[in-house]
Amino acid sequence: MSGRATVQFTVNGKHYAADVEPRTTLVDCLRHDLKLTGTHVGCEHGVCGACTVILDGAAVRACLMFAVQAEGADIVTVEGLADGDRLSPLQASFRKHHALQCGFCTPGILTTAHTLLSEEPDADADRIREVLSGNICRCTGYVQIVEAVLDARAAYKQKWAAAL
Amino acid sequence: MKAPRFEYVRPTRLEDAIGFLARHGGDAKAIAGGQSLVPMMAFRLAAPRLLVDIGRIPGLNGIAVDDDGIRLGALVRWRDIERSAELQRAHPLLVEAVRHVAHYQIRNRGTVGGSLAHADPAAEMPGIAVTCDAQIVVVGPRGRRIIAAAEFFAAALSTTLAADELIIEVQLPPWRDNRRWAFEEFARRRGDFALAGVALFYDGGADGTATNIHIGAIGVGDTPVRLTAAESAVEAKRITASIIRDAGAAAAASVKPADDIHAPGEYRRALLGVLTERALARAAGLALREDA
Ligand SMILES: Cc1cc2nc3c(=O)[nH]c(=O)nc-3n(C[C@H](O)[C@H](O)[C@H](O)COP(=O)(O)OP(=O)(O)OC[C@H]3O[C@@H](n4cnc5c(N)ncnc54)[C@H](O)[C@@H]3O)c2cc1C
Ligand code: FES
């Protein structure tokens, strides 16, 4: 027990160790200590969804976790979705459908939709809307976001079929 | 919006977690999913000096169903309940209520024990606990005790749990096969805390009468409540449109929600009446005329 703690975890396949105060949230650790600024931070109290990252396969709010709680976790942030410069099918679909304007909410929406489609590649518009109710977008009105996610399902279904 | 400074420990044994809480008195707090405590700390409504992370204590995340009922470990998450085919059969009311808790990402972290201990008056799990006569199993330095849900919630965000006690399990009585049930809540946006909500179940007799009726409500007082007046309006009767109206009126008349920034008390009261009617109609499989 001391004023600082070391935390180790994997982010986008890379191992990191950070020296943090226990009160440092996971999102602040990602952005300030690891300089992974793709994950955004909006409300800092769990209502906007901008900070969503994928922790051990599940979408979580990175502002509602202290970094120390993520010890040993396998984390994927929005930076981990693309394959180098090649957009992931979900990201490509967002571009095709104009599913972002200012882009502030986009990292959180992409990580959320990615876990949803990874688990439920058949999710319908209703389910997608329900899941995205935890992500606030001030710009788009959500219509194109839902269309983009619906359109990306084919790629996830293929992945499922290939895995069987 | 940054939490105040604190020290952090992550014991892997229940005894050690309790030891930390006991030694640090009110200065220490357990953290499970963090989905209520972290926002409280960000707003500085809570400022524990020591955070005891109980999230990795083994043996607290089991779901067990047997003839004695259902047992949920304190660390069972909303997502575990939502996805459990076993619970869908063994306690459909619980599963339906939990589907209304918060959003996808929060459901991936939030826990049963955390919700009970946090005791938000509009939270679904405390409402189910009170409606279903749940027993809450807690452990502290003086050993283990069982608290009936009816005795557990003291006021808004306040319970009869001591500062050095931890919830380890919640037990729900067994669910009967011929049971009819419904859960209805209203929130302005999906995932928000309910302005009001109703959970109910009864056993349907061969002659169509409802027995063993249990009706509970959230969001209409300091704690979740049983709507005993509405229960009396239904118990041992055949459910008809007029019984449903009586129960709704009895429900609304029996509560006195306070005004707050989310809604005037009168609004919540009227809402409770409507939700009670809807829930009863749904459980009974009757169509309700909205203008009735
Ligand atoms: C935007 C938002 C919307 C939400 N909407 C809803 C909603 O609609 N309905 C709803 O029910 N909830 C809602 N929640 C709260 C959510 O369900 C929480 O997960 C839950 O209330 C607390 O569980 P937790 O595991 O996260 O607890 P924590 O935040 O870790 O802890 C909460 C409190 O419980 C104590 N505690 C935790 N575990 C134990 C234990 N085993 N024994 C004793 N004390 C313990 C902690 O010390 C703390 O005081 C919402 C949260 C957010 C951020
Ligand atoms: S910054 Fe985390 S939910 Fe808003």
Ligand code: FES
């Ligand atoms: S694109 Fe601007 S907030 Fe969503």
